[in-house]
């Protein structure tokens with residue numbers, strides 16, 4: 201009832217829950233503790249988030265919380281679509297600084313699992329995009345960090361969008377990976 205595909209960075213997964221379609225539409229289990237555990241995803245989520253972006257080109261990220269308040273995140277899109285990016289920020293990892301991306305959309309119904317140790321961000325590909333996500337630790341502003349989305353040392357190939365990107369002040373002023381406090 202659950203398709204799971206490993207992306208090219210350790211622990212990062214694309215998950216596609218089965219949609220049970222009928223004449224009315226479909227029904228889908230987006231999270232089921234037992235089914236996900238059977239698929240190797242045993243997590244305890246403590247907070248659900250809902251993010252709405254009005255325009256295409258809204259770019260949020262790259263974000264993470266430092267230990268001991270690090271979060272695993274399970275994201276899905278319920279309206280619209282995003283280009284979703286993860287960056288390995290574990291200094292001891294052989295893939296430190298490497299990024300991976302996945303388009304997630306309401307149409308596909310796919311999800312991305314972002315483990316602790318990764319910075320995460322996305323850009324909306326269409327207006328009126330809504331994301332729902334679950335996290336394994338609650339929000340802690342003291343542990344919340346950003347890294348610059350366009351750090352050349354990371355080199356993310358963000359899609360080019362006609363109107364450019366819309367960022368928060370915090371994200372525009374974020375430090376480069378080389379200057380940021382990351383995971384050991």
Ligand SMILES: Cc1cn([C@H]2C[C@H](O)[C@@H](COP(=O)(O)OP(=O)(O)O[C@H]3O[C@@H](C)C(=O)[C@@H](O)[C@H]3O)O2)c(=O)[nH]c1=O
Pocket residue numbers: 249251260261262263264273320321322338339368370
């Ligand atoms: C993340 C977060 C923010 N907030 C508040 C703080 C602030 O006033 C307002 C907006 O916060 P931000 O600008 O950090 O929101 P945003 O840029 O959407 O942050 C999110 O970006 C994506 C990429 C992620 O991966 C998330 O974990 C989260 O960091 O919401 C909470 O109350 N709880 C939360 O869990």
